[in-house]
Amino acid sequence: MSVRKKSTKKANGLGQLIIPLTALALLLLFNLFRDPNFFSIKIAVNNNGNSVLSGNLITIIDNASALAIIAMGMTLVTAACGGQDISVGAVGAIAGSFFVQVLKAWDTITAGSMILAILVCILSAVAFMMFNGTLVAVFKIQPMIATLILFSCGRSIAYWITGSATPQLEGSIVRAMGMTIPGIPIPTPIFAVCLVGIILALIFKFTNLRLYTQSVGVNQGAARLNGINPTAIKFLSFVLLGVCVAVAAMIGVCRMAQLSHKTLLVDIEMDAILAVAIGGNNLGGGKFRLAGSIMGAYIIQMLTTTLYAMNVATVNVKAYKAIVIIIIVVAGSPVIKSKVSALISRIKAGKLQTSAAKGVE
Amino acid sequence: MKRREPLTNTQLLTTIAIGIFVVMYAVAVIIPVQGFEKFQMFFDLLNDNAYLIIIACALSIVMIGGGINISVGGVISLTVMACSLFLNGTNLQNAWGIVVAFLLALGIGLAFGAGMGFLISYLEIQPFIVTLAGMFLARGLTTMLSVNPVKVTKETHAVFYAFRSNKIEIPFLGYTAQNGNLIPAKLEIGAVVAILIVIICFLMLRYVKLGRNIYALGGNQQSALMLGINVKRTRFLSYVISGLLSGIAGFVFLMHKPTGNASVAMRSEMDAIAASIIGGTLLTGGVGNVIGTFFGTMILATIQKIIGMSKLNDSWWQDMASGALLGVFILLQSVVLSSREKRRAQKAAAAPVLQKG
Numbered sequence: 001m002s003v004r005k006k007s008t009k010k011a012n013g014l015g016q017l018i019i020p021l022t023a024l025a026l027l028l029l030f031n032l033f034r035d036p037n038f039f040s041i042k043i044a045v046n047n048n049g050n051s052v053l054s055g056n057l058i059t060i061i062d063n064a065s066a067l068a069i070i071a072m073g074m075t076l077v078t079a080a081c082g083g084q085d086i087s088v089g090a091v092g093a094i095a096g097s098f099f100v101q102v103l104k105a106w107d108t109i110t111a112g113s114m115i116l117a118i119l120v121c122i123l124s125a126v127a128f129m130m131f132n133g134t135l136v137a138v139f140k141i142q143p144m145i146a147t148l149i150l151f152s153c154g155r156s157i158a159y160w161i162t163g164s165a166t167p168q169l170e171g172s173i174v175r176a177m178g179m180t181i182p183g184i185p186i187p188t189p190i191f192a193v194c195l196v197g198i199i200l201a202l203i204f205k206f207t208n209l210r211l212y213t214q215s216v217g218v219n220q221g222a223a224r225l226n227g228i229n230p231t232a233i234k235f236l237s238f239v240l241l242g243v244c245v246a247v248a249a250m251i252g253v254c255r256m257a258q259l260s261h262k263t264l265l266v267d268i269e270m271d272a273i274l275a276v277a278i279g280g281n282n283l284g285g286g287k288f289r290l291a292g293s294i295m296g297a298y299i300i301q302m303l304t305t306t307l308y309a310m311n312v313a314t315v316n317v318k319a320y321k322a323i324v325i326i327i328i329v330v331a332g333s334p335v336i337k338s339k340v341s342a343l344i345s346r347i348k349a350g351k352l353q354t355s356a357a358k359g360v361e
Numbered sequence: 362m363k364r365r366e367p368l369t370n371t372q373l374l375t376t377i378a379i380g381i382f383v384v385m386y387a388v389a390v391i392i393p394v395q396g397f398e399k400f401q402m403f404f405d406l407l408n409d410n411a412y413l414i415i416i417a418c419a420l421s422i423v424m425i426g427g428g429i430n431i432s433v434g435g436v437i438s439l440t441v442m443a444c445s446l447f448l449n450g451t452n453l454q455n456a457w458g459i460v461v462a463f464l465l466a467l468g469i470g471l472a473f474g475a476g477m478g479f480l481i482s483y484l485e486i487q488p489f490i491v492t493l494a495g496m497f498l499a500r501g502l503t504t505m506l507s508v509n510p511v512k513v514t515k516e517t518h519a520v521f522y523a524f525r526s527n528k529i530e531i532p533f534l535g536y537t538a539q540n541g542n543l544i545p546a547k548l549e550i551g552a553v554v555a556i557l558i559v560i561i562c563f564l565m566l567r568y569v570k571l572g573r574n575i576y577a578l579g580g581n582q583q584s585a586l587m588l589g590i591n592v593k594r595t596r597f598l599s600y601v602i603s604g605l606l607s608g609i610a611g612f613v614f615l616m617h618k619p620t621g622n623a624s625v626a627m628r629s630e631m632d633a634i635a636a637s638i639i640g641g642t643l644l645t646g647g648v649g650n651v652i653g654t655f656f657g658t659m660i661l662a663t664i665q666k667i668i669g670m671s672k673l674n675d676s677w678w679q680d681m682a683s684g685a686l687l688g689v690f691i692l693l694q695s696v697v698l699s700s701r702e703k704r705r706a707q708k709a710a711a712a713p714v715l716q717k718g
């Protein structure tokens with residue numbers, strides 16, 4: 001473990017973002033050559049009668065919203081606990097079903113009932129994440145194992161809460177939250193990503209949370225001796241993940257205007273962990289960059305959209321995705337990185353030698 | 362009086378798993394839950410979960426070495442699909458057809474195990490991500506081979522059909538039917554293979570150098586390196602073994618249900634991880650035992666069977682029960698291990714004082 005940590009310490013800072021940035025740039029270039037119209041953005045009228053921006057780029061950014069939000073929370077948990085939460089999809093289904101249950105309590109959806117539903121949704125997600133957090137922080141269980149409990153029974157709890165397979169939602173407020181607010185041409189979920197990102201950035205700006213989280217992740221014992229409470233930091237990371245999951249669940253429910261406990265945020269835990277890894281963060285905990293994870297989320301979504309645009313059958317997308325992921329992680333692997341930097345330094349040294357030789361002449 | 366050697370963590374957790382399985386099965390027999398009064402039920406649990414036992418062993422070996430492998434379910438689906446396509450299309454309508462199919466299964470498992478093992482141990486990429494990509498790749502390749510289910514029937518390969526229908530009959534464990542006929546207990550070949558694999562893995566982990574090295578690697582990588590263990594090769598081989606076992610598990614699955622399908626063994630990797638944990642393997646590495654894993658799988662299978670046989674025959678009750686069961690086991694292990702840790706720390710603190718006195 002410590003061998004791996006040492007090698008990533010050097011790679012931190014802006015250098016961490018090189019791989020995801022390159023991957024993103026290559027994907028964009030590839031699309032540009034394949035189809036120059038890929039990037040065209042038009043103003044079109046959607047089926048609600050609002051004029052909105054439409055185009056592949058907007059679709060990618062819009063569809064990646066839930067993933068980007070969960071990836072941010074996952075980064076915090078990964079950094080603090082050195083493990084990942086695999087129950088985010090299941091907890092999202094639970095929070096979504098609480099959200100729908102509150103909205104269904106009245107005949108029509110008003111602003112008041114929506115605010116109440118949002119609060120209940122966030123509280124329920126945080127409560128279930130606190131359960132995970134207690135197991136991880138207090139009972140010192142590996143995060144992946146602790147969250148395996150809710151992973152295996154969370155969707156059943158969601159089914160039990162709603163009692164029916166797919167409750168439907170109607171009303172302009174739901175459409176505004178899931179798609180676009182009338183008069184604003186940008187899809188609402190994009191604002192949600194910005195909001196969560198800004199709130200987290202402000203928390204990091206005005207508190208020591210970032211430093212504390214990283215020090216707990218790097219060396220828990222040393223952090224404790226320096227007066228940081230590792231239990232509280234780990235617990236807090238799960239609470240923040242809970243808020244992220246609740247927001248993502250609301251986006252998912254409002255976009256479809258219905259709740260399906262089996263398909264809401266399905267398999268998102270795997271994609272979120274991938275996003276964290278593609279962003280160059282160490283899955284063993286420690287230093288982290290939220291920007292990397294967000295970029296990872298957009299890379300995954302862009303890859304999926306590109307494959308669909310190339311007429312790859314839906315069922316086969318996974319195989320191509322796997323190959324691209326392997327290429328990205330191999331490029332970012334510590335061994336390859338050190339070999340590349342050795343090569344670069346050798347080239348530099350060679351140049352110096354040749355210029356010195358020229359000077360002598 | 363000679364003081365007994367205290368139990369190791371591995372032994373303690375395995376004992377807990379075996380004890381709970383025995384108690385649970387006994388309760389199911391006594392209540393009685395329908396079907397549990399016959400010995401055949403025990404064999405049915407083995408028959409239905411043979412593939413799960415094998416991949417749970419695969420996961421235990423990797424987890425003891427401090428890694429994780431979530432591609433096992435995907436490799437099973439790919440193996441089942443490739444083998445059933447081969448058996449349906451081949452001209453080898455004899456025993457050689459089965460042998461080639463088995464070699465195909467082993468080859469797929471070996472390829473995945475070696476590829477992922479190389480990326481994890483020699484390129485030092487995080488195992489979770491590599492095996493996640495492996496899972497995506499295997500599942501994607503399965504649907505590329507065929508989107509529709511492929512069934513091996515009596516018409517397409519008669520020899521295989523006859524081979525898979527072979528069952529080992531044990532008369533004295535059977536029961537007498539209402540018409541007075543004795544119906545012997547039946548065990549499938551796959552179940553025998555699974556039990557053999559558990560025994561081989563147990564012996565390998567206990568007595569072979571590679572097995573001891575895997576424990577050392579999972580316990581503390583740094584000290585393993587200091588002891589002169591080839592850490593990278595050991596880790597690589599642990600993934601190769603788990604890949605081979607997933608290939609075998611795929612073939613066993615094919616013998617139990619001869620239909621290749623994209624949804625074969627869906628989420629079975631999580632069941633296998635749960636079974637390993639219940640059996641006392643720790644994800645942190647260095648602690649675990651495949652005997653415990655075997656009983657862990659049987660505990661999961663038994664609780665699901667009990668719920669299936671009861672009136673609560675909803676899939677969500679089974680999920681809730683396995684979640685609750687997992688929760689209880691995880692908490693139990695955590696409490697037991699931390700109390701042992703505390704006691705050891707107290708002893709260590711008290712020891713020098715006693716010596717001085």
